Amino acid sequence: MADVSLGPPDRDRLFGGEDASEADRGQLLLVAGLVMAVSLVTLVVLLNATIYSENVATRGVASADGEALEVRATAVDGTGELIDATNRAGPGGHGNATETVRDGVTDLDAEMSRSYAERGGVTHLELLGVQNGTRITGAITGNATGDPNASTLARDVDRTRGFVLDVDPGNLTDANATSAVDDAFHVDLDNSTGGSRQVYVYNGSDGNVTVAVGENGSVPAARCAVPPDGRGRVAVDLTGERLGDRPCPGIWPTTLVAPDDAYDIALMNASAAGGEVTATARPVSGDTVTADPGFGATPAVYGASIELRYRTAELRFETAVRVAPGEPDA
Incomplete structure (x- = not known):
């Protein structure tokens, strides 16, 4: 039968011997490696979270900008078409032309208000002058x-x-x-x-x-x-x-x-x-x-x-725009 009895304690294992310093250094290297690995994993996780947050924030800004630009384009295009239609009709004087455009902008404001209310937005369009x-x-x-x-x-x-x-x-x-x-x-x-x-x-x-x-x-x-x-x-x-x-x-x-x-x-x-x-x-x-x-x-x-205001739960947009359809670009 094999001998399974325990012998006396190993003095070198308990109190250190000739190889004790080498074992300590090995343990220290192992611990340092584990710390560096954990640090790198943490860094990667934080970096990915930052990139994801930045992408989400950027998409939100782009979406808001696109919505504001859409409302502005609707107001500018509609006012430009109104101006040209008024001029083609041959108004009797500048006063008549101004009143026709003013009434048309009021109607356009009402149409835009109804259209964008369905999206949860509030618009207001006003003629400042001609x-x-x-x-x-x-x-x-x-x-x-x-x-x-x-x-x-x-x-x-x-x-x-x-x-x-x-x-x-x-x-x-x-x-x-x-x-x-x-x-x-x-x-x-x-x-x-x-x-x-x-x-x-x-x-x-x-x-x-x-x-x-x-x-x-x-x-x-x-x-x-x-x-x-x-x-x-x-x-x-x-x-x-x-x-x-x-x-x-x-x-x-x-x-x-x-x-x-x-x-x-x-x-x-x-x-x-x-x-x-x-x-x-x-x-x-x-x-x-x-x-x-x-x-x-x-x-x-x-x-x-014209002056345009547009508001939603996430966006507040206000601008004044000069409308002159067909004018050369600066």
Whole structure:
């Protein structure tokens, strides 16, 4: 039978011996490793919690921002459509135009209140004021009392929006950058301190409707071109900087977005084009923009200032916005 009796205590185990110091160091290393491992795990847990909290907070802010921007866009778009509809109706005077816009904003406020109440939001939209101007329309040709090919669309203005040429490609002159100066239809934007800019519209050598820009009568540089689609006219949106359905950057001078001095708008070489023109302009002083008598000029609201407030359980938003649809960007 095996001997299972216990012997006397081991003196080295109880009181330490030659290997005691090495055992202590091993134990210390083991404990230190365990502490470092626990510390690293704790650090990882805290870092993950911080990242998660930051993501949740960011999503909340983005959601609130998006909601506020949606309400603002609804108010601005609705007011802009109201202004343009009022101007197209040809109000009898600026007072009538202002009252129509004011009544329309009141109706828009009621509609927005009902719509956003379903989401638990409270809105309030108020018209603060309007800026008067003139809406000018007419054929591109035959508007001047003297030379029918050189007419003044607007005199002494400091803001223009919704300036669109609806041209017939079949009536445009064939030209290139060099011949356009003398032969092509163009819009002349004349500023007393900033010089003049010419925006030419013609059929290029490739058959495309081309828009080119020159300074002070110099040879222009082509900015954009679109092929005629066979469906009729092509819109040249000067203040919106578009040709047809394509962007055409650089055709409206940045100096005329918010100019220091008044400028005039003229249509030159009008016999080299056919179509219609529309623009809404604001005079430097007074309410009415002067144009050659061949154009139709009616009182209009150029722009409006509105105040918008929106409140939910999580969001409070308030802003004042100037609305001028079709105005060039700064």
